[in-house]
Amino acid sequence: MRLLLVEDDVELGRRLSDRLRGAGYAVDLATTRVEAELWPDLHHMAAIILDLGLPDGDGMQVLSHWRAQRVETPILILTARGSWQDKVEGLNAGADDFVVKPVRFEELQARLHALFRRHGGRADNAMCAGGITLDPVARTAMMDGAALTLSKQEFRLLSLFIDHAGQIMPQADLIEHLYALDDSRDHNAVEVLVGRLRRKIGRDRIATVRGLGYRFVK
Amino acid sequence: MRLLLVEDDVELGRRLSDRLRGAGYAVDLATTRVEAELWPDLHHMAAIILDLGLPDGDGMQVLSHWRAQRVETPILILTARGSWQDKVEGLNAGADDFVVKPVRFEELQARLHALFRRHGGRADNAMCAGGITLDPVARTAMMDGAALTLSKQEFRLLSLFIDHAGQIMPQADLIEHLYALDDSRDHNAVEVLVGRLRRKIGRDRIATVRGLGYRFVK
DNA sequence: GACAAATTGTCAGGATGCTGTCAGTTTTCT
DNA sequence: AGAAAACTGACAGCATCCTGACAATTTGTC
Numbered sequence: 469m470r471l472l473l474v475e476d477d478v479e480l481g482r483r484l485s486d487r488l489r490g491a492g493y494a495v496d497l498a499t500t501r502v503e504a505e506l507w508p509d510l511h512h513m514a515a516i517i518l519d520l521g522l523p524d525g526d527g528m529q530v531l532s533h534w535r536a537q538r539v540e541t542p543i544l545i546l547t548a549r550g551s552w553q554d555k556v557e558g559l560n561a562g563a564d565d566f567v568v569k570p571v572r573f574e575e576l577q578a579r580l581h582a583l584f585r586r587h588g589g590r591a592d593n594a595m596c597a598g599g600i601t602l603d604p605v606a607r608t609a610m611m612d613g614a615a616l617t618l619s620k621q622e623f624r625l626l627s628l629f630i631d632h633a634g635q636i637m638p639q640a641d642l643i644e645h646l647y648a649l650d651d652s653r654d655h656n657a658v659e660v661l662v663g664r665l666r667r668k669i670g671r672d673r674i675a676t677v678r679g680l681g682y683r684f685v686k
Numbered sequence: 687m688r689l690l691l692v693e694d695d696v697e698l699g700r701r702l703s704d705r706l707r708g709a710g711y712a713v714d715l716a717t718t719r720v721e722a723e724l725w726p727d728l729h730h731m732a733a734i735i736l737d738l739g740l741p742d743g744d745g746m747q748v749l750s751h752w753r754a755q756r757v758e759t760p761i762l763i764l765t766a767r768g769s770w771q772d773k774v775e776g777l778n779a780g781a782d783d784f785v786v787k788p789v790r791f792e793e794l795q796a797r798l799h800a801l802f803r804r805h806g807g808r809a810d811n812a813m814c815a816g817g818i819t820l821d822p823v824a825r826t827a828m829m830d831g832a833a834l835t836l837s838k839q840e841f842r843l844l845s846l847f848i849d850h851a852g853q854i855m856p857q858a859d860l861i862e863h864l865y866a867l868d869d870s871r872d873h874n875a876v877e878v879l880v881g882r883l884r885r886k887i888g889r890d891r892i893a894t895v896r897g898l899g900y901r902f903v904k
Numbered sequence: 905g906a907c908a909a910a911t912t913g914t915c916a917g918g919a920t921g922c923t924g925t926c927a928g929t930t931t932t933c934t
Numbered sequence: 935a936g937a938a939a940a941c942t943g944a945c946a947g948c949a950t951c952c953t954g955a956c957a958a959t960t961t962g963t964c
Contacts, residue, residue: 491856552790559796565783566797572770574862578777606852607895619922620897657924659940664923666941678932678939837911875913877951882912896921896950911960919952930941 469514469584469604470494474504474530475546476522484517487573489624493604494595494631501525510539515583517576520547520558528561535562542583546571597633598686600669602626611669621646622665629674629684638681688712689798692722692745693737693764702735705791719743728757733801735794738765738776746779753780760801764789774862815851816904818887820844829887839864840883847892847902856899 471493475481478499485495493514498504501522510516516534520527531543542564547554550568558566565579595602601610607623609616618626628637628645642658662682666674675683689711693699696717703713711732716722719740728734734752738745749761760782765772768786776784783797819828825841827834836844846855846863860876880900884892893901 552793556790556792556796559793559800564800572774574858575770575773575777578774582777582782605854606901607854607898621923654925656926656940660924660942663941676931676940839912872914874915874951878913878953881952894951905964907963909960909962911958913956913958915954915956917953919950921950922948924945924947926943926945928942930939932939933937934935 470496470512471580472496472498472504472507472510472513472516474498474517474522474527475519476500477519484573491577494627499523501527501530504530505533510534510541513541515542515544515580517544517546518563520545520549520554528558531558531561531563544576544579544583546576595627595630597630597684598673600626600630600673602630616668618665618668621661622668625661625665626669629682633684633686636677636681636683641681688714688731690714690716690722690725690728690731690734692716692735692740692748694718694740695737702791709795717741719745719748722748723751728752728759731759733760733762733798735762735764735798736781738763738767738772746776749776749779749781762794762797762801764794771862778863815848815902816891818844818848818891820848834886836883836886839879840886843879843883844887847900851902851904854895854899854901859899 471488473481473485473488473495475484475497476499481497481499485497488495496507496513498507499522501524504518504522504527518527518531522530527545527547531545534541534543543562544565544567545558545563546567546569547558548569555566564583567576567579595604599612600616602623603609604627609618609623609626624646625642628642639655639658643655646658646661662674673685675685677683689706691699691703691706691713693702693715694717699715699717703715706713714725714731716725719742722736722740722745736745736749740748745763745765749763752759752761761780762783762785763776763781764785764787765776766787773784782801785794785797817830818834820841821827827836827841827844842864843860846860857873857876861873864876864879880892891903893903895901
């Protein structure tokens with residue numbers, strides 16, 4: 469399941485998206501109003517978490533803009549502004565929920581679940597490419613109909629590859645995503661990880677682009 | 687649009703229902719847990735506003751009771767208890783929103799609107815998965831036609847698993863659900879509990895997802 | 905209220921599996 | 935050929951998880 473997180477505070481955005489990814493979501497991060505408004509493919513998001521305080525405009529404008537364009541994706545507002553006027557304005561502008569910072573991650577997750585339940589019921593939470601299907605919620609993987617057993621890191625790596633199937637993923641990017649909190653990791657760790665994943669899904673599924681990175685072939 | 691308001695405080699109940707009627711709703715008022723649980727025609731309600739503090743029981747019980755009976759009407763919890771544990775528990779028990787008193791009427795109204803906007807089917811609250819059937823009301827369990835003897839905690843745990851069959855349940859979530867009022871519990875308690883449950887329903891019914899939690903396999 | 909039975913959390917020790925590092929080897933490019 | 939980049943098997947540290955035993959608590963019965 470894919471989420472869009474709109475949050476200008478880099479530190480908070482990073483912490484949040486890390487925890488969300490840990491919970492099994494694929495998370496995209498937008499940091500400005502313009503970036504958010506021009507985001508492609510909103511319809512494929514399972515939900516949007518929207519911070520109101522943006523550097524170049526008000527999140528409420530983004531919200532109105534989206535709803536005017538018939539974007540029906542569930543939107544959860546996350547903000548420090550907690551007055552009832554703000555809540556009323558946000559909910560009436562088309563938000564589905566309104567959470568005041570600071571908030572426990574557990575509560576946020578519970579509210580997301582409530583959103584999914586109410587919105588689609590059967591969320592289409594699967595990402596597939598090249599005969600491989602990942603279900604981030606159940607955290608299961610299938611290849612050609614058979615179940616795959618993947619460790620946590622392997623699963624995250626494969627998610628990244630499938631998310632960017634066909635594109636070249638530089639080692640630096642992979643390190644960034646896999647070891648966000650600790651950048652001291654040897655680049656060799658990624659090579660080992662890729663090797664282990666290759667052993668499970670087939671050597672030729674991940675091509676090496678010498679000097680640039682890896683590419684998941686569809 | 688018809689609403690059911692469950693609220694034991696007569697004064698607040700009257701004020702609220704008056705304003706709601708003023709806003710164009712038809713409002714029914716229940717003041718006790720028993721009255722609420724036996725209310726007919728819940729399916730015809732557009733939404734239910736539920737106060738947790740009831741004289742003869744906990745509103746959470748009413749909520750679970752309804753959801754067990756496949757009442758799919760949107761439910762908004764209205765309560766003075768505002769801890770994040772309460773919110774998580776409420777939302778996971780099947781509530782669609784959670785509002786902490788005191789609250790401005792305008793916010794309540796906006797949240798009701800948001801609830802109506804998200805009309806959609808509720809997903810599985812089926813107490814039935816993988817050959818195991820739970821009856822939350824009678825508190826009985828069956829597996830492959832034979833009766834299961836489960837202790838209280840085992841039953842609650844299995845309910846959680848079945849409620850989220852196929853999904854990963856992090857240990858932290860389980861602790862929150864099982865020991866909501868007392869967070870001092872060792873995570874090992876859950877491991878032991880899972881072990882005991884496994885002995886009764888079969889080792890492989892509950893898969894361990896190392897580092898993330900447990901998953902009930904369907 | 906007293907006793908027995910069942911339930912449930914805690915503890916300690918052991919088993920398991922994940923993951924990064926290392927060293928040595930292989931591949932690839934010029 | 936030589937150097938840089940990538941691969942691989944082995945390994946150790948570590949976190950996680952399991953299990954049996956025990957004690958505390960709750961529940962049931964008389």
